Amino acid sequence: MTQQSIYKTIQKTISGIATSDGAGVSLTRIIGQPALPRLDPFLMLDFFGSDNPGEYIEGFPPHPHRGFQTVTYMLAGQMRHKDSVGNEGLIKSGGIQWMNAGKGIIHEEMPEQKHGLLKGFQLWVNLPAKDKLSKPNYQDIPPEQVPEVKVDDAKIKILAGNIDDVEGPVKTTAIAPTFLDVCLAKGNTTVPLKAGDTSFIYVYEGSLEVQAGHPSSGQTLNSGQLAVLSTQGEKLYVSSTKGTKFILVSGKPINEPVVQYGPFVMNTQKEIVDAFNDYQNGTLTD
Structure with a gap:
């Protein structure tokens, strides 16, 4: 392997589109839009951020899911969740919820606050x-x-995955995920990633350069942009002249057929019809 092929490179960049979901929550849809409908194993990525209540x-009133997992990571504010079988919890700023909907769940996610920034x-x-009906x-x-580790000029919160033998708190799931929140001051950092995984960066503050091991190879990413990274390579090298914050997410591709109808994600049309009928009949969560 050459020096340059050790590093992840940018394969595609996109910007999110403004939309709304739930009971009218304003958000930016990044994955799950026409320019990037899916990124196996990732189905959707939304970013929400507003100080206007x-x-x-109105949040996300009760709604069903089947066949996938939802991950909610709060940067600011608090979100309370409840479900159809009595579970309840509060996702605080800096906290994360990794929910396996599996065979079926009906839940709601409602802002705990009535004013201030929710992000x-x-x-x-x-x-x-094999896990869709788990x-x-x-x-x-x-x-x-x-946990948070310092790597070069960056502070990295490890939500899932492993950096420098520090393990994130999310238990291993089928895709063996990495989910990092990176705050990079002026300078650079190198983050290890698995070759063969699907991986992406989303910049939510500032800008950065993704470099294939040397400064002249840099590609700039600005706030609000997502970069799909190459599957080849085992390291991500980024730098910033003014500072930046971004999430870095990766996981094993599943390489199976995907049939989706709103909140139901299965492998065949029949399974979608079954999910819809189960929901209509009140047996989705049985």
């Missing part, structure tokens, strides 16, 4: 066929359980 206060991400992660469960992780 009118844009988020965060929701990521949808597909499940392989038992639903939650991993609710408070901010104090999220």
